Amino acid sequence: MNLAKILAISGKPGLYELKVQTRTGFVAESLIDGKKITVNLKSNVSLLSEISIYTYEGEKPLTEVMQQIAVKENKGQAISHKEDNATLAAYFKEILPTYDEERVYPSDIKKVLNWYNTLQAKGLVTDLAPAVEEAKEEAPAVEEKPKKAPAAKKAPAKKAAAKKEE
Missing domain, CATH: 2.30.30 (SH3 type barrels.)
Incomplete structure (x- = not known):
């Protein structure tokens, strides 16, 4: 998907x-x-598609995290987002062992699991793997050009004249 x-x-x-x-x-x-x-x-x-999860190595796209949940659950429902925080953290650690525990809050884990279960209930989880591969293929290597410094703006003539009088 x-x-x-x-x-x-x-x-x-x-x-x-x-x-x-x-x-x-x-x-x-x-x-x-x-x-x-x-x-x-x-x-x-x-x-x-624009959301990422913090890991110790950088950021991991939500699509990849959801794909890992789908693989673990064999494309079935994940645990409920209403479980206690310790259970959710342990489950998320199995899915994404390198997630940054200081920057990914229990509320974030709850959202991810709730979103995954919503998508799974609608039958939209089945196509997550191809979406990950397509995203990697479609992303062309873009070369950044060095930006020029903005030109200095000139003060309006009235203000410059007022400053000279002072």
């Missing part, structure tokens, strides 16, 4: 699928109940 169209909207429970972009925002459909909502551009929206 391509997580590029799956959204987490701040203040709204669950996950949403991007349906249509509009002039003032977009229309999203809830993966939980199928209701469509309109979301304006001022809302805090996160694409699941």
Whole structure:
């Protein structure tokens, strides 16, 4: 599955699928109940494909973490996100042994497991492996060009004249 169209909207429970972009925002459909909502551009929206989990080696894309959960659970449901924090941390340590325990909070682990279980219930977990491979193939090597320093702005003539008089 391509997580590029799956959204987490701040203040709204669950996950949403991007349906249509509009002039003032977009229309999203809830993966939980199928209701469509309109979301304006001022809302805090996160694409699941853009989310990463901190590890000691850097950041690991959420797609890869979810793929590891799918492999561990044989594409079945993961443990409930309502388990106690110690159980969740131990489970997440099995999935991602190098996750940064100081920067990944129990609430983050709960979100990941809740999102995974939501996607699995909708049958969207089956295609996670190809999405990981496609993302790696599609990402071309982009060469960064050195940026030039911005040109110094000149002060308006009125202000410069006022400064000379003082």
